Amino acid sequence: MKIARIHHVAYRCRDSKETVEWYRKHLDMEFVLAIAEDRVPSTKAPDPYMHLFMDAGNGNILAFFEIPNSPPMGRDPNTPNWVQHIAFKVDSEAVLTEMKARLEAQGIEVVGITDHTIFKSIYFYDPNGHRLELVADTATPAQMKQLDDVKWEMLEEWSRTRRAPKHAAWMHERELANAA
Template sequence: MKIEQIHHVAYRCNDAKETVEWYGKMLNMDFILAIAEDKVPSTHEPDPYMHLFLDAGNGNVLAFFELPTKPKMGRDPNTPVWVQHIAFKVKDRDTLIEFKEHLEANGVEVLGITDHSLFHSIYFFDPSGHRIELACPDPEEEAMLARMDEVKWDMLEEWSQTKKAPKHADWLHAKELEKNT
């Protein structure tokens, strides 16, 4: 018994139409399906909603719900804004730079490019306040992943016992730290 893949990931949005248009314009995602009901199928709760599905590439689907009868959505005040995010892979660094320029030209504030050694990322927010990451692989990704694979269980065990960052993979952000000193 094994999971095959993610069927879809669903988030809430403030405005269904704005969300479809934004993801289409900013990230070139196609709008593939809409479902609207006055009653929740799983709970039978009377609550009108619009459920949107967007093509996130390679069989991946990103979905949103607009819930007009519910209080305005917010964030968990105990979770830093950088923690909860949706990350999408792009082909390479040139594509990442192209997206960064496209987003900025359309008024989206972009953080990065951040060098995570294994991959390089930019960060920004959608109109509903969801943090988005676009990431491209580093040319040396495979070798670094092999190195990380060797220490993952030791890192997890040390973290579990101490709740302090293990030093097994300090090299990952060494380049980024050098740039900032």
């Protein structure tokens, strides 16, 4: 079996209406579907929920559940905030720059533009506390080949040592030199 694509990715939200309005306003996503039940179809547990589906473009659906009878949302305290995030691709660096200005004009704190060599990105949070990233690809075919050529070696070295292999350190060397 080969998976055709991701059907949707689901996260929790605090307020369904606020979430739909925020994603429409700030990321131009269309609200495509809502499902609400008093029982969970898979487990039959009595747990009312609202399930929202937002069109993230090109057949990608970002979904949310509001589950009011559960304890308040939280994060895994053992996972740093920067790790778990949703990254969305934009068409160009110009769009990335425009989106940074647009978000900041709406009072949303934005980190970046961060140069990862093969892409540039900005980071910010939605009203539920989910970290989001917008990405503009900048990679050359040669850079992608260089990374492809070392991926298995890097994985094996990491698996043995749990230390960052240096095969792709060139991606952030400029950023690190500028920070020093």
